[in-house]
Amino acid sequence: MTDQEIINALTAEGNEYFKALTIAGVNDNARMGRPFIIVSDDALPEIPVAMDISCSIMTVAGAMGTVGPGAAERIDKATEMGVENRLCASVKMGAYFLKAGILPVPDMVITTNSPCDAVDMLGQMMDNYPPWAKVPKFRLDAPHGQTDEDFVYFGAQLKEMVQAIEKATGKKLTMERFVEVAEESNRQASLIMDFQELTRAVPCPVDPDMARVGWELARWVAATDPSVFPKATGWLERLVDVTERKVKAKTGMDGVQEKIRFLWYDVSPSWGSKLFPRLRSELGAVCMKTYYSFHNYIPIDTTSMDSMLASVAKKYLMGTPMTRQAMHTADVFCDDIVRICKEDKCDAMIMPCHIGHRDTNAYQKLARDTCRANGIPFFFLGCDVWDERYMPADVVFDRLKTFFQSTGLA
Amino acid sequence: MSEENRSQVLKKFNDYAGKILNPSVENVKSADCRVVGYFCSFIPEELFIAAGLLPFRMRGTGSETTERADEYFTSCNCSFPRHCFNQALTGEFTFLDGLVVGTSCDATRYIYDNWKSSPIKTPFIYLLGYPHVSGVAMANYYRAELAKLKTALEEQFGARITDEKLRSAITLCNETRELQRQLYEMRKSASPPITGSEMVSVMVAGVSMPKDEYNADLKQLIEELEALPATNSTYAARLMVVGSCGDDDILSRLAEEQGALVVTDHTCFGGKLKYGAVDGAASDPLQALAEYQILTRPFCAKVGGAYQLRAKVILDAAKEFGVDGVLGQRLGCCDTWGGELYALKEDLKGAGIPSLMIEREYVPDSEGQLATRVQAFIETVRR
Numbered sequence: 001m002t003d004q005e006i007i008n009a010l011t012a013e014g015n016e017y018f019k020a021l022t023i024a025g026v027n028d029n030a031r032m033g034r035p036f037i038i039v040s041d042d043a044l045p046e047i048p049v050a051m052d053i054s055c056s057i058m059t060v061a062g063a064m065g066t067v068g069p070g071a072a073e074r075i076d077k078a079t080e081m082g083v084e085n086r087l088c089a090s091v092k093m094g095a096y097f098l099k100a101g102i103l104p105v106p107d108m109v110i111t112t113n114s115p116c117d118a119v120d121m122l123g124q125m126m127d128n129y130p131p132w133a134k135v136p137k138f139r140l141d142a143p144h145g146q147t148d149e150d151f152v153y154f155g156a157q158l159k160e161m162v163q164a165i166e167k168a169t170g171k172k173l174t175m176e177r178f179v180e181v182a183e184e185s186n187r188q189a190s191l192i193m194d195f196q197e198l199t200r201a202v203p204c205p206v207d208p209d210m211a212r213v214g215w216e217l218a219r220w221v222a223a224t225d226p227s228v229f230p231k232a233t234g235w236l237e238r239l240v241d242v243t244e245r246k247v248k249a250k251t252g253m254d255g256v257q258e259k260i261r262f263l264w265y266d267v268s269p270s271w272g273s274k275l276f277p278r279l280r281s282e283l284g285a286v287c288m289k290t291y292y293s294f295h296n297y298i299p300i301d302t303t304s305m306d307s308m309l310a311s312v313a314k315k316y317l318m319g320t321p322m323t324r325q326a327m328h329t330a331d332v333f334c335d336d337i338v339r340i341c342k343e344d345k346c347d348a349m350i351m352p353c354h355i356g357h358r359d360t361n362a363y364q365k366l367a368r369d370t371c372r373a374n375g376i377p378f379f380f381l382g383c384d385v386w387d388e389r390y391m392p393a394d395v396v397f398d399r400l401k402t403f404f405q406s407t408g409l410a
Numbered sequence: 411m412s413e414e415n416r417s418q419v420l421k422k423f424n425d426y427a428g429k430i431l432n433p434s435v436e437n438v439k440s441a442d443c444r445v446v447g448y449f450c451s452f453i454p455e456e457l458f459i460a461a462g463l464l465p466f467r468m469r470g471t472g473s474e475t476t477e478r479a480d481e482y483f484t485s486c487n488c489s490f491p492r493h494c495f496n497q498a499l500t501g502e503f504t505f506l507d508g509l510v511v512g513t514s515c516d517a518t519r520y521i522y523d524n525w526k527s528s529p530i531k532t533p534f535i536y537l538l539g540y541p542h543v544s545g546v547a548m549a550n551y552y553r554a555e556l557a558k559l560k561t562a563l564e565e566q567f568g569a570r571i572t573d574e575k576l577r578s579a580i581t582l583c584n585e586t587r588e589l590q591r592q593l594y595e596m597r598k599s600a601s602p603p604i605t606g607s608e609m610v611s612v613m614v615a616g617v618s619m620p621k622d623e624y625n626a627d628l629k630q631l632i633e634e635l636e637a638l639p640a641t642n643s644t645y646a647a648r649l650m651v652v653g654s655c656g657d658d659d660i661l662s663r664l665a666e667e668q669g670a671l672v673v674t675d676h677t678c679f680g681g682k683l684k685y686g687a688v689d690g691a692a693s694d695p696l697q698a699l700a701e702y703q704i705l706t707r708p709f710c711a712k713v714g715g716a717y718q719l720r721a722k723v724i725l726d727a728a729k730e731f732g733v734d735g736v737l738g739q740r741l742g743c744c745d746t747w748g749g750e751l752y753a754l755k756e757d758l759k760g761a762g763i764p765s766l767m768i769e770r771e772y773v774p775d776s777e778g779q780l781a782t783r784v785q786a787f788i789e790t791v792r793r
Contacts, residue, residue: 084740117745124750128717128753143539150539331523364482366524369527382484
């Protein structure tokens, strides 16, 4: 296989796995025979994997519902519920799936206030959903602080959560298995960091968005099916191997004459396949990072059960995309912009400002000021990353093209 | 209360609620006392009072535009923080010696960072962590957060907040709650002596002036209202207002202009504040304050595990006050109250209580459409 064929195979493999995250996948997960939990947001996969439990994520199922045939109609139906028109469509869709009664009854429900008010609201809807009245519930309070006290506070809640899962499902979390999973998780995190480092080469060897694919495989898909967890490690190893070879050969992305590197500081849009390849091929503009392809190495400390839970807590609070950006003060948000632009040699920063993201909409001036102070050309877009009708991919392309041309980058 | 018989106290409250800076705050400032603004209602005023500070609840009263705040917040953010922040940028809050922002809803939380980076020169700005689950561990966490704030206030303002001072402040604020409850109780009668619109002023004034002065005024008002003859019994419907903010009387006024009477409410500036009491005899007053906010009164709609309590309080009040219908209000882009009102509508329906849920802006472009909807609702529930 050529390097490009390997990359294509990895992409195809990832897309196949992602079917487990759709609403159909949620129903399949419930039939796997494992205890089945529905969570409002990120599933902290180390715990369900170590306990051999299947976890489906409402916001992810909601986001997957905004793509594919009939997506616009589904978004409209979700909007018609009347919760809040400008509510993030991934959450709106999750609420719609819930209220439409098309979800299986889980063995347990876990909700959290993280990363935003919208997910907090969805979690409360799940907690108070009448058909799930008898389903055991656990709610996590993610703090906004970044101190060790905050991590210990959240870690203590994880300990209680594990006890609640054990009670609800009969499954046990053993130290031995948790250490095994934590070590594998550290290995995956390390591979993602290696990939991230390799993609900083000029020209960029592989689409940096593959970090998002790997991360979602190792976390979201593995949470739905623990057997995928080790396979995700293998997937990441193959990705790092091929990227290493391309860096050594100094070959860039297939068919791309790299001219511009930019940061897309938000979620990668569900219509991104209509935008990013076109930017690469027509303008040589490579998206170096999005929220989900930017990662920090926060290892799990396997010394003791408490240290593992506290470090899983830290990893969740400081390492989970969106939680990192939306839960903390603007210092984290703005420092990351500067760091990414410097490390990834970005020529520009694009602020998509998804309409449902209250954080980016409230931080756009701070981001702009930060970029200006650091000599980074800044562009504010104002789009909907789930509903392309709000600002079609073609329009986004044209606006970015104009911006790149006006700033002399294209 | 008719205009000619209108209480001087009520006029004072109305005046205070209708603007930001009022004579009581000016008096306090001229006496060299410092004023600290705060967002939102879960931040215990007792802590500021014990430090010899005047707590001032932040609001955007008088704002007509978000022109200057729009540089910081887009229209995809709730209009409450945008108007509050605009008022700050135009100099309406220059009297503040400090500002404490709680991690309540996202939109309010983001004021902290924007305020810090803006040209507004407030000497002390603090972000207070507030849990979003009602539970014992969360109350303990909040106690630790309050202890950090206490230290920061002591350092900034050279005050010493002793347990004794805290208990004294708790007693003062418990008295406020008790007096407010007395006032609400009077509204249960067939002929309530005060309108919903007037009550908004009463409650907003309470978080905009010194508590001892406010309590004295409240006592006088209660006496005056008790002496009034029962004349206010020809209303079209008894209504309850539920929702976020509530620092203006728009919904109550529109309903009362259509012949209805708002007899109770459950809003962030209104009836939520009078609920329960802090344990003034507790050995650890900070713990008592934390438990009150997290366990007794988890009324921020963002607090999980407490919706059933919030719904029960609302349904009980609707019953106790003989309400014919509930008006729910939330501001556009408020995800939290979007979910809260969605759930509440179903629960009210289950209890046989008609409701109208309204999305509005903090400063509506036009009241005409709101008035039409309120009028239509009153027609469906009128007596």
